[in-house]
Amino acid sequence: MIIDLNNIKSDPFQNKVFDICICGGGVAGITLAVNLSKQFNVALLEAGGFEYSEESQEVYKGRIIGREYYPLEETRMRFFGGSSNVWAGFCRPLDYYDFEPKKYVEYSGWPINRNDLDPYLEKAKSILDIPDDKEAPKDQFTHLLNKSADFKKIDFWFSKPTNFGEKFGNEITNAENILCCLNANVTDIILSEDLSRVKKIKVQNYAGKSYMLNVKTFILAAGGIENARIMLNCNRQIKEGLGNSTGLVGRFFAEHLHYAVGELILEDRFRNCNEIRTYAAPSERFMQKENILNLGLRIIRCNQNSSQYSFKMKIKNILCEWSPDLVESVFSSKCRYADQLMDRVVRIISEQAPNFSSAVLCDAEVDKFKMRRAALDWTLSPIDVRTIKNGVIHFGKTVASLGLGRLKVVQWLLSEDPKFPGIREDETGGNHHMCTTRMGTSPKNGVVDSNQKVFGIGNFYVAGSSVFSTGGHANPTFTIVQMSLRLADYLNKYN
Amino acid sequence: MTKHTRREFLSFLFSTTATCFLSAPLLNLSTEEGDDDFIQVNGWILKKSDLYV
Structure with missing residues (x-):
């Protein structure tokens, strides 16, 4: 059942206790609601409506106080379906290596490993409408690249891309056990007197009318920035905010760095390789040897002629091209062939190391619900820069030594202290907001435990990419679905 | 001189490694020669043997 809190006369929550209350009708929230409703009665609280509205989106406005980033009201979507309304459909599970602690990366490693998520791989593929695997065409380029000890070809799966609002809207409307409330803004999370459990959730519609929900279990699934903002804002009972006894809520904000890093010419024998895109990534051995993070390279066909x-x-x-000055002086004209040379553009999608200084904070300015707006202090570490620079240069050496082609690396990356292009010059990030309520082994290194439960609060869970301990290089949606299925499985068994 | 012959001329000019390495500093080129089989020139990651084309 779906109701609109903006257009309701009586209190729909009166005298009700919800087994599960989920804040957020995006990928994580919808996956959880659908998979928990067989056993529990579920309240699904969506802050927007069925369609985009300025009124809802405005609440996402915030301030960029660190490294340049997209406006916070443009980098995410605040209506039913969340950011699945606008995503591109790239899907890939994280690598086994992503979950492992690395001696050269502080705070690296997850409390779970890839085997904990693998049981949810096929169901996640089904939810995301990923077609059955077709055998990839075997080409000589791929064959040779896989002979390298340092790089390997990788694959992505492609979702339609699935719009979760469209796909699950009818199922949620018809579900007896789901009460989905549109235009329901969570403005407070009220704990029991001993502060050990979530007791009530306060929601408000856009006219400012407040309602209270009694809940047995609460799941916050509002997105990588908003999860932290809500936990920090709910500080009426605990001054530093919920789950924030060690000051980690909002910390470790991570993105995937997206840049065009080079152009590739192919040797003649690969002319017939018509794959529009090829994907490559470093081997574990290479990452360990170079002390770098994970990265993906997207090699995109660019010039048919x-x-x-x-x-x-x-x-x-x-x-x-080496000697334009010479050509100029001798022949009074420059040699300009570069635009006719390139066969492929190479883009990088690179992991960011856990970084305490990179954070979602609360600003002084408040939104219409008197909640402090988000302030994003996105910060990089030296290893983030080194990962891109070493990774790209070594990829250039790999393709040359294997006889695949030659890579021209963008000039800014080759400087001693590379200055990355800004958001007007390149993509910069993937709109992937991760790690702000990261999973840890204890409150010293995380906000939630291995079951996504907030440390210290017995019935409070967090879902979505904010609970990633680290981000790897793969787009996060597939992992968000896997982890939401795992959390639903856990709650169905033990709640 | 046609474009084609200009290319041929420059190809000849850079037809030996020695010529290239001698010419590069004079031409104010951005080169970086590693210990391995590669040389970076104006962003290109080339095999040293490419200089013989």
Whole structure:
């Protein structure tokens, strides 16, 4: 059943106790609601309506106080379906290595491993409408790349992309055990007197009318920035906010760094390799040897006409490009062939190391519900820069040594202290907001435990990419679905 | 001189490693030679043997 809190006369929550209350009708919240409603009565609270509205989206406004980033009201969606309304559909589980602690990365490692999520892989693929695996065409480029000890070809799956609001809207409407409330803004989480359990949830519609829900279990699934903002704002009973006894809520904000890092010319024998995109990633051995993080390279076909030039001719043109001054002086014209050379553009999607200084904080300015707005202090670490620089240069050496082609690395990356392009010059990030309520082994290194339960609060869970301990390089949606299925499984068994 | 012959001329100019390494500093090129088989020139990661094309 779905109701709109903006258009309701009586209190829909009066005299009711919900087994499960979920804040957030995005990928995580909808997956949880659908998979918990067989056993429990569920309240699903969505802050927006069925469609985009300025009124709801405005609540997402915030301030960028660190490294340049997208406006906070543009980098996420605040209506039913959440950011699945706008995503691109890239899917891939995290690598086994992503879960392991690394001696060279502080706070690295998860309390769970990839085997804990693998049982949910097939169901996640089904939810995300990922077609059955087709055998990838075998091409010589891939075959040779896999001979490298340092890089390997990787695959992505592609969702339609699934819009969770559209896919599950009818099921939720017809579900007897789900009460989905649109335009329901969670403005307080009220704990029991001994502060050990969530007791009530306060919600408000856009007219400011308040309602209270009695809950047995509460799951916060409002997104990587909003989860932290809500926990920090709910500080009426605990001054530092909920789950924040060690000051980690909002900390460790991580993104996937997205940049064009080079252009590739292919040797002639790969001209018939028509794959539009090829994906590569470093081996574990290489990451350990170089002390770098995980990264993905997207090698994208860019120039259909370039095949008219042979590989040797392209190399000659490259050599001409070395000496524009000489060409200028001798022939009074510059050698300009570069735009006709390139066969592939290479983009990187790179992991960011856990970084306490990179954080979602609360600003002084408040939204219409008197909740402090988000202030994003996104910060990088030296290892983030080193990962991109070493990874790309070594990929260039790998493709050259394997006889695949030659890579031209963008100039800014080769400088001693690379200054990354800004958001007007390149993508910068993937709109992936991760790790702000990270999973840890104790409150010293995390906000939630291995079952996504907030340390110290018995019936308070967090879902979504905010609970990632680290981000790997894969787009987060697939892992969000896997982890939501795992949490639903846990609550169905033990709640 | 046609574009083609200009390319051929420059190809000839850089036809030996020695010429290239001698020429690079004079031409104010951004080069970085590692201990391995590769050389970075103006962003290109090339095999040293590429200089013989």
